[in-house]
Amino acid sequence: MTDGLNMQTCPKCGKENLAYMTHCVHCGSALDEMFSFEGQIDLPDDALEESAATLPFVLDEMQSGAGLLPDDEAEFEPAKAKEDTDTEDVPDWLQRVRQRARAEEDATGELTKGIQSMQDMVDGEEKDDSESQYQDWIETVSEKTQREKAKRAERLRPSPLDDQGVPEWLRRIRALNPQDEEMLEEESVVDEWTDEALEDLRRSRLGDDYTPALLPDDTEAEEESEDSPEETEEPKIEHNIPEDDEDLLSLESDATDGAKTGDSQDTPSGAGDAEKDSADTLSEHTGFVIVGEPKLKPDEVFDTKTVTTEPAQTEPDASAKKRLREEEKEAILQDLVILRGQHEKVALLKSMIASEGQPIPNATESKPKKKDLSRLIVGLAFIFVLLLAIIVIPRHKTDSVPAGFVAAKNRFDIHLDALSETTQVLIVLDYSAASATELEPLASSAIQAIEAQGASWQAVATRMDSLWLSASLYQKAGVEDPQAPVYLMGGQFAMLNLALEANSEPQAASHSALSDEKPRLDDFDYVLLVSDSSLTIRGWLEQVSPNQPELITLAIVSQKEAVAIQPYFNSAQIAGFLTGAQGLSGENMVGGVNINVFRVGLMLMILLFVLGIVLSRETEGIPPVTQEVDE
Amino acid sequence: MSGADLVLGIVGLALTLMVFSYILKDNVFFGIALYLLVGVSSGYATLLIIRSVILPMLVSPLLMPGTQSFYLALVPLILSVLFVFMLFKRGSRMGRIPLAFLVGVMVAMALFGVSRGTLAPQLLSVFQYFSPGAVAGHSTIRWWGLLEAIAIFLGVVAVLAFFQERQRKMFGKTESSVVLTGMSKLGQVFLGITFGALFVGLLSSALIALIGNLTTIVDFFRTLLGG
Numbered sequence: 008m009t010d011g012l013n014m015q016t017c018p019k020c021g022k023e024n025l026a027y028m029t030h031c032v033h034c035g036s037a038l039d040e041m042f043s044f045e046g047q048i049d050l051p052d053d054a055l056e057e058s059a060a061t062l063p064f065v066l067d068e069m070q071s072g073a074g075l076l077p078d079d080e081a082e083f084e085p086a087k088a089k090e091d092t093d094t095e096d097v098p099d100w101l102q103r104v105r106q107r108a109r110a111e112e113d114a115t116g117e118l119t120k121g122i123q124s125m126q127d128m129v130d131g132e133e134k135d136d137s138e139s140q141y142q143d144w145i146e147t148v149s150e151k152t153q154r155e156k157a158k159r160a161e162r163l164r165p166s167p168l169d170d171q172g173v174p175e176w177l178r179r180i181r182a183l184n185p186q187d188e189e190m191l192e193e194e195s196v197v198d199e200w201t202d203e204a205l206e207d208l209r210r211s212r213l214g215d216d217y218t219p220a221l222l223p224d225d226t227e228a229e230e231e232s233e234d235s236p237e238e239t240e241e242p243k244i245e246h247n248i249p250e251d252d253e254d255l256l257s258l259e260s261d262a263t264d265g266a267k268t269g270d271s272q273d274t275p276s277g278a279g280d281a282e283k284d285s286a287d288t289l290s291e292h293t294g295f296v297i298v299g300e301p302k303l304k305p306d307e308v309f310d311t312k313t314v315t316t317e318p319a320q321t322e323p324d325a326s327a328k329k330r331l332r333e334e335e336k337e338a339i340l341q342d343l344v345i346l347r348g349q350h351e352k353v354a355l356l357k358s359m360i361a362s363e364g365q366p367i368p369n370a371t372e373s374k375p376k377k378k379d380l381s382r383l384i385v386g387l388a389f390i391f392v393l394l395l396a397i398i399v400i401p402r403h404k405t406d407s408v409p410a411g412f413v414a415a416k417n418r419f420d421i422h423l424d425a426l427s428e429t430t431q432v433l434i435v436l437d438y439s440a441a442s443a444t445e446l447e448p449l450a451s452s453a454i455q456a457i458e459a460q461g462a463s464w465q466a467v468a469t470r471m472d473s474l475w476l477s478a479s480l481y482q483k484a485g486v487e488d489p490q491a492p493v494y495l496m497g498g499q500f501a502m503l504n505l506a507l508e509a510n511s512e513p514q515a516a517s518h519s520a521l522s523d524e525k526p527r528l529d530d531f532d533y534v535l536l537v538s539d540s541s542l543t544i545r546g547w548l549e550q551v552s553p554n555q556p557e558l559i560t561l562a563i564v565s566q567k568e569a570v571a572i573q574p575y576f577n578s579a580q581i582a583g584f585l586t587g588a589q590g591l592s593g594e595n596m597v598g599g600v601n602i603n604v605f606r607v608g609l610m611l612m613i614l615l616f617v618l619g620i621v622l623s624r625e626t627e628g629i630p631p632v633t634q635e636v637d638e
Numbered sequence: 639m640s641g642a643d644l645v646l647g648i649v650g651l652a653l654t655l656m657v658f659s660y661i662l663k664d665n666v667f668f669g670i671a672l673y674l675l676v677g678v679s680s681g682y683a684t685l686l687i688i689r690s691v692i693l694p695m696l697v698s699p700l701l702m703p704g705t706q707s708f709y710l711a712l713v714p715l716i717l718s719v720l721f722v723f724m725l726f727k728r729g730s731r732m733g734r735i736p737l738a739f740l741v742g743v744m745v746a747m748a749l750f751g752v753s754r755g756t757l758a759p760q761l762l763s764v765f766q767y768f769s770p771g772a773v774a775g776h777s778t779i780r781w782w783g784l785l786e787a788i789a790i791f792l793g794v795v796a797v798l799a800f801f802q803e804r805q806r807k808m809f810g811k812t813e814s815s816v817v818l819t820g821m822s823k824l825g826q827v828f829l830g831i832t833f834g835a836l837f838v839g840l841l842s843s844a845l846i847a848l849i850g851n852l853t854t855i856v857d858f859f860r861t862l863l864g865g
Contacts, residue, residue, distance in 0.1 A: 382661060382662075383661055383662045386661040387661075390658075390852070393848070393849060393852055394852055394856065397849065397852055397853050397856050398856060441847055442843065442847070444846060444847050444849075444850030444851065445843055445846045445847060445850070471679070471682060471683050471686055472679070474686070475682075494686065494690050496687070496690060496691055499747060499748075499751070500743075500747070503747060503751075539843075545755070545756065546751070548755045548756070549751030549752060549754065549755025549756055550747070550751050550755070552755060553751075553754040553755055565839075565843050566839045566840075566842040566843045566846065567836065567839040567840040567842070567843040568839065569839055570832065570835045570836050570839055571836070574760060574763070575759075577763055578759045578760055578762070578763035578766075579763075580755075580759055586839075587842065587843060587846050600846055600849040600850050600853060601849070601853070604849050604853075605845065605846065605849060608845045608848070608849055609842075609845065612841060612845065
C-alpha cells in the first residue's frame with residue numbers, strides 16, 4: 008500500500024509514517040516534516056538551543072557595533088580593525104595594495120557596485136515571493152480543511168424529525184410495515200416505565216445507599232443544541248491522534264488500562280455496545296439502512312465517531328431508552344426481511360426472463376398422487392390376449408392378402424416376374440432390429456424370387472445394424488454362401504458418391520480406397536431398397552435417381568412409412584413397393600406374423616382407444632388444478 | 639435346440655421382459671437393457687468406423703507418401719485435426735472451419751436433391767393428372783381419374799391455404815377472405831386424414847413387431863418343451 012510513497016520517520020519512536028501524516032500513528036507525536044521546505048536545513052535540537060543561546064549576543068553586538076553603521080562604514084571599519092590586528096603578518100605587496108585602495112575612493116569600480124546593488128534587489132524580491140507563496144499555501148490548506156469539515160457535517164446531518172422526535176427514515180419504514188408499528192406501540196405501552204417503578208428497580212438492584220451519577224439533562228442538552236445549532240449539525244469529530252503531550256500520556260495510560268482489563272467480560276460487551284450505539288446513531292442521523300451483515304462498521308467507513316455521553320448502567324431511564332432502541336432495531340430488521348423478499352422476487356423475475364421461450368410445464372397437468380396400476384393391468388391383459396391368440400390360432404396358407412397399396416404391390420410383383428438371368432439387382436439394406444420382424448420376411452421372399460428368376464444380386468448396407476441383421480435375412484432367404492454387404496458410410500453423401508462414381512471413368516473411380524468392394528451403379532438394372540425410414544428412400548430418390556435415370560427403383564418399406572412413400576410411387580419414381588401389412592401371396596402371413604393374430608391385435612387396440620377416450624372424458628370433467636401465482 | 643440357442647433364447651427373453659417392464663415405470667431393469675443396447679452399439683460402431691473408414695481411407699493412403707491418395711488423404715486429416723479444436727474453448731473458431739465446410743456441402747446437396755428429386759417430379763406428377771391424355775384415356779373420359787386429379791389438386795391447394803392462414807394468424811393478422819378460410823378448413827381435413835394414415839401405419843408396425851417377438855418367445859418355449 009505504501010509503495011511509491013515517501014515515508015517519514017517519527018523522531019520519537021523511530022517508526023515509519025506516511026509522508027502526509029502530521030502525527031505519528033504509533034506514538035502520536037507530532038511530525039514536523041510536513042511543514043519543512045525545500046532548502047531548509049533541519050538542525051538537531053541541541054543546535055537549535057545553541058543558536059537560541061547565541062542570538063542575544065549577536066543582537067547586542069549588532070546594536071552596539073558595526074551592524075548599525077552605514078554600509079560603507081560597516082565594510083570599512085571591520086577591515087580597519089582587522090588591518091590593525093593583521094599588520095604584522097601581511098606581506099609588503101598586500102599592504103601597498105590596501106594603501107592604494109584607501110587612497111582611491113572607488114577602488115572596486117562602478118560596475119562592481121551596480122552588480123552588487125542588483126543582486127541585493129533580486130534577493131529581496133525572492134524573499135517576498137516565498138513569503139507570499141507560503142501564505143497562499145496556508146490559505147489553500149485551511150480552505151480545503153473547511154470544505155471537508157462542511158462535507159462531513161452535511162453527511163452526518165440528521166434526517167428531519169417530526170413532532171414526536173421520530174426521524175424521517177424511521178417513519179418511512181413504519182409506513183411500510185404498519186403492523187409492526189402497532190405491535191411496537193403496544194409493547195412500548197406495556198413496557199412503559201414509571202418513575203416509581205424505576206426507583207423500585209434501582210433500589211432492588213443497587214440498594215438504598217447508592218446515589219446515581221448526575222447526568223446531563225436532556226432538556227438542557229436540547230436547549231444547548233437550540234442555542235448552538237451549528238454544533239449539533241456538526242458533531243465533534245474524535246480521532247486517535249494526540250494533539251499534545253497530555254493527550255499522548257492519557258492515550259498511553261488508556262492503552263495500558265485496556266490491556267490490563269482486556270480479559271474481563273465487561274469490556275468487550277461494553278465495546279460492542281459502544282459500537283452498536285455508534286452504528287445506530289449513525290443510521291439515525293444519516294438515514295442509511297444497512298441490509299444484511301455489514302462488512303464494515305460505520306466508524307470504519309466514515310473514519311469518524313460521534314461523541315456520546317455514556318450514561319450509567321444503573322439508570323433505569325437509560326435502560327428503557329436502550330430497550331426502546333432495540334425494539335426499533337428489531338422493527339428495522341423486520342423491514343429488512345421484506346427487502347430480502349423483494350430481492351428474491353427480483354431473482355425470480357430474472358430467472359423467468361432468462362427462461363423466456365423455453366417450454367413451461369402445463370399448469371393444468373398434475374401428477375397422479377397415488378400409484379396408478381391401470382396401465383400395467385391393461386398392458387398385461389393385452390399381452391396375455393395376444394399370447395393366447397398366438398398359441399390358439401393356427402397358421403394356414405391362403406391366397407387372400409390384406410388390402411392396401413394394392414397397385415404398388417402389383418407393380419412390385421410384375422417387376423419381380425420380369426427379372427432374367429442377365430438382370431443385376433442391387434439390394435440396399437437400411438433397417439433396424441425393431442423393424443426386422445416386419446421387413447425380413449418380405450425381403451427374404453423377394454431375394455428368393457430374384458434367385459428363382461436367375462438374376463444376380465449384391466447387397467450394401469447404409470446402417471451399421473443392417474450389417475449384422477443381414478445374417479438373419481440371408482438365413483430366412485436360404486441363401487447359400489452369402490456375401491456380406493458392403494457398408495456405405497455417410498448416408499446421402501455415400502449415395503451421391505455412388506451415383507457420381509458410376510458416371511465417371513473406371514480408371515478415375517479406381518482411386519477410391521474401397522473401389523474393390525463398392526459396386527458401380529451402372530452395372531445394375533434394379534435397386535431394391537429395404538428400409539424402415541422414408542428419409543433413406545427419399546435420399547436415394549433425390550441423390551441417385553436423378554443421376555441414374557435408367558436404374559429402376561423398387562422398395563420394401565415399413566408400414567409406418569408407406570404413406571410417405573406413396574407420392575413417389577404416384578410420380579413413377581418408385582416402380583413398386585411392398586409394405587409390412589401387405590404380406591405375400593400364398594402365405595397367411597402379414598409382415599412375418601399370423602394375419603389372424605394381427606387382426607386380434609388390431610381389435611384390441613381399437614378397444615383400448617375407445618376405453619381411453621371414455622376415461623379421458625371422465626378425467627376432463629374434473630376441474631384442473633391451477634397453480635396460484637403470488638402476485 | 640443347441641446350447642447356444644438355448645442361452646441366446648433365455649437372454650433374449652430376459653431382455654425382452656426387462657424392456658417390457660417400462661410399462662410399469664422407468665426402472666433399473668429397463669435402464670440396464672437400454673444401456674446394454676447403447677453400449678454394444680457404440681462399441682460396434684467404433685470398431686466398424688476404424689476398420690471401414692479410418693484405416694482404409696485415412697491411414698493407408700498416408701502410408702504411401704508421394705501418391706495421389708496421400709495428398710487427397712491430407713484434406714480429411716487436416717479437417718479432422720481442426721475439428722478436434724472444437725473441444726477447446728480457445729480453438730473453437732478453428733473447429734468451425736470443417737463444420738462450415740460440412741454444413742455448406744450438406745445444404746447444397748439437400749437443395750439440389752430436393753429440387754431435382756422431390757419438388758419437380760411431384761409437381762409434374764400433379765400436372766400429369768390434368769393432361770388431356772390422362773383425363774380422356776383412350777376413347778372415353780376416365781371419370782375416376784378425373785376425380786382423383788381434382789382431389790389431389792384440391793388437397794395441395796387446401797393444405798397450402800391452411801399453412802398460409804396459420805402464418806397470418808401467427809403474425810396477428812385477423813382479416814382474411816372467406817375463400818381462404820374455407821380452403822384452410824379443408825386443408826385441415828386433408829392433413830387430419832394424412833396424419834391418421836401415418837398413425838395407423840405406426841401402430842401397425844408396432845403391433846407387427848410385438849406379435850413377431852411374442853411369436854419368437856412362444857416358438858422358443860415350444861421348442862424347449864419339445865412341442
